[in-house]
Amino acid sequence: MPNIIIEGPPIKELDRKRKLAKEVTEAAAQGYGLPKEIIVVLIKENSPENVSVGGELILDRRQRKADK
Amino acid sequence: MPNIIIEGPPIKELDRKRKLAKEVTEAAAQGYGLPKEIIVVLIKENSPENVSVGGELILDRRQRKADK
Amino acid sequence: MPNIIIEGPPIKELDRKRKLAKEVTEAAAQGYGLPKEIIVVLIKENSPENVSVGGELILDRRQRKADK
Amino acid sequence: MPNIIIEGPPIKELDRKRKLAKEVTEAAAQGYGLPKEIIVVLIKENSPENVSVGGELILDRRQRKADK
Amino acid sequence: MPNIIIEGPPIKELDRKRKLAKEVTEAAAQGYGLPKEIIVVLIKENSPENVSVGGELILDRRQRKADK
Amino acid sequence: MPNIIIEGPPIKELDRKRKLAKEVTEAAAQGYGLPKEIIVVLIKENSPENVSVGGELILDRRQRKADK
Numbered sequence: 400m401p402n403i404i405i406e407g408p409p410i411k412e413l414d415r416k417r418k419l420a421k422e423v424t425e426a427a428a429q430g431y432g433l434p435k436e437i438i439v440v441l442i443k444e445n446s447p448e449n450v451s452v453g454g455e456l457i458l459d460r461r462q463r464k465a466d467k
Numbered sequence: 468m469p470n471i472i473i474e475g476p477p478i479k480e481l482d483r484k485r486k487l488a489k490e491v492t493e494a495a496a497q498g499y500g501l502p503k504e505i506i507v508v509l510i511k512e513n514s515p516e517n518v519s520v521g522g523e524l525i526l527d528r529r530q531r532k533a534d535k
Numbered sequence: 536m537p538n539i540i541i542e543g544p545p546i547k548e549l550d551r552k553r554k555l556a557k558e559v560t561e562a563a564a565q566g567y568g569l570p571k572e573i574i575v576v577l578i579k580e581n582s583p584e585n586v587s588v589g590g591e592l593i594l595d596r597r598q599r600k601a602d603k
Numbered sequence: 604m605p606n607i608i609i610e611g612p613p614i615k616e617l618d619r620k621r622k623l624a625k626e627v628t629e630a631a632a633q634g635y636g637l638p639k640e641i642i643v644v645l646i647k648e649n650s651p652e653n654v655s656v657g658g659e660l661i662l663d664r665r666q667r668k669a670d671k
Numbered sequence: 672m673p674n675i676i677i678e679g680p681p682i683k684e685l686d687r688k689r690k691l692a693k694e695v696t697e698a699a700a701q702g703y704g705l706p707k708e709i710i711v712v713l714i715k716e717n718s719p720e721n722v723s724v725g726g727e728l729i730l731d732r733r734q735r736k737a738d739k
Numbered sequence: 740m741p742n743i744i745i746e747g748p749p750i751k752e753l754d755r756k757r758k759l760a761k762e763v764t765e766a767a768a769q770g771y772g773l774p775k776e777i778i779v780v781l782i783k784e785n786s787p788e789n790v791s792v793g794g795e796l797i798l799d800r801r802q803r804k805a806d807k
Contacts, residue, residue: 400611400654400711402674403627404746406472406509407605407635416788417796419634423607424794426630430623431611436793439672441746441785448484449510450604453503454492456485468586468643469543470606471559474744474781475536475567487566491539494562498555499543507604507643516756517782518536521775522764524757536779538742540678542608542645552720553728560726572725575740575779577678577717584620585646589639590628592621610676610713649713652688657708658696660689672790673747675763679740679771691770695743698766702759703747722740 401427402439408457409444416442469495470507476525477512484510537563538575544593545580552578605631606643612661613648620646673699674711680729681716688714741767742779748797749784756782 403423410416420440428435447457455463471491478484488508496503515525523531539559546552556576564571583593591599607627614620624644632639651661659667675695682688692712700707719729727735743763750756760780768775787797795803 400649400656402610402711402713404608404610405605405631406607407631410635413788413796413798415634415636417799419631420791420796421794422630422634423627424791426626427609427611427623430619430626431614432619438793439674440791440794441674442789442791444789445509445604448481449512451488451492451508451510452604453506454489454508456481456488458481459485468581468588469541470643470645471542472540473563474538474540475563478567483566483568487563490562490566491559494558495541495543495555498551498558499546500551507606509606513536513781516753517784519760519764519780519782520536521778522761522780524753524760526753527757538779538781549720549728549730553731556723556728557726560723574725575742576723576726577742578721578723580721581645584617585648587624587628587644587646589642590625590644592617592624594617595621652685653714653716655692655696655712655714657710658693658712660685660692662685663689672785672792673745675746676744677767678742678744679767682771687770687772691767694766694770695763698762699745699747699759702755702762703750704755717740724740 400437400439401431401433402441403427404441404443406443406445408450409446410442468505468507469499469501470509471495472509472511474511474513476518477514478510536573536575537567537569538577539563540577540579542579542581544586545582546578604641604643605635605637606645607631608645608647610647610649612654613650614646672709672711673703673705674713675699676713676715678715678717680722681718682714740777740779741771741773742781743767744781744783746783746785748790749786750782 450457518525654661722729
């Protein structure tokens with residue numbers, strides 16, 4: 400603790416995951432005033448067919464926008 | 468917000484995901500009295516070997532029932 | 536299973552919670568093609584001082600808009 | 604999306620919540636390369652009697668250390 | 672890690688929380704083959720007006736059964 | 740309900756998952772004083788490139804320790 404669960408899109412580059420974990424951890428350490436060693440981050444990668452905004456799957460939204 | 472996380476079994480057909488996201492979003496929009504555009508749905512697909520009911524994996528329960 | 540966690544703002548009226556739980560359950564039952572009896576819904580009520588959008592607490596955003 | 608759920612101890616000062624939400628959002632925006640406007644943060648405050656590390660409630664661990 | 676989130680009804684007695692955290696931690700330690708010191712448990716207490724089964728709030732279900 | 744979400748590393752052997760689900764369920768049943776039939780366990784397997792401790796991905800930490 401603190402534990403941070405990040406729900407977002409897939410991240411291809413490993414360096415981007417490194418950066419995300421590092422920066423969120425430092426931000427949380429500062430925000431809580433706690434040592435970063437005890438902060439755990441879980442990155443959850445969600446497929447565009449498993450996320451919807453406004454009732455429309457991200458997959459479909461992208462397709463719709465690409466069709467325009 | 469609101470954000471809705473649905474933990475369930477895998478869903479093969481994309482149309483079923485579309486329907487699930489759409490209907491849950493509309494239900495939440497009505498329930499909250501909020502516009503559906505701000506409602507995010509995450510569908511989480513869980514393998515039958517990663518879910519248990521009553522301490523028995525779904526995988527094993529299916530096998531047991533099939534064996535009967 | 537399926538289990539549905541709804542993260543949203545506080546809901547004062549009990550009838551609104553009834554409606555939210557009922558409608559989301561029916562939507563999920565239809566979406567999955569499963570009986571509604573096995574669907575569990577958890578409503579999580581988040582205080583406006585514990586949610587941020589774009590890095591600004593909902594509490595502050597409301598105040599800022601009220602000040603205009 | 605991205606949505607970030609932070610599970611941690613209670614935070615008394617509102618300014619600390621402001622800072623936490625702001626800094627985690629900026630870190631995630633940088634990490635993902637996405638605009639911060641679409642990033643939602645939920646701060647979850649857990650009572651020391653509802654969290655355990657190593658099977659011991661935080662409440663008890665604090666008491667044990669205070670007794671030393 | 673591992674982190675365990677337990678969503679359940681409110682627990683009044685502190686001793687019951689102690690037991691729950693202790694036993695789940697020991698079970699997870701055995702199940703994973705990991706030392707229990709690194710296992711974190713979060714107990715989430717849900718009000719009966721915030722949980723539904725089959726679309727009916729637990730609050731209402733209890734009342735309905737009490738009325739019989 | 741109760742529902743238990745276990746976030747941990749990947750588990751290769753199915754028997755280990757069986758044991759984990761069974762033991763956590765029994766522990767929760769004892770802790771809550773509830774029948775184990777109503778307890779649902781979700782095992783979430785997180786890749787070492789999606790988890791960080793202290794801002795360092797588990798993937799990198801393992802590599803760093805292997806390099807020593």
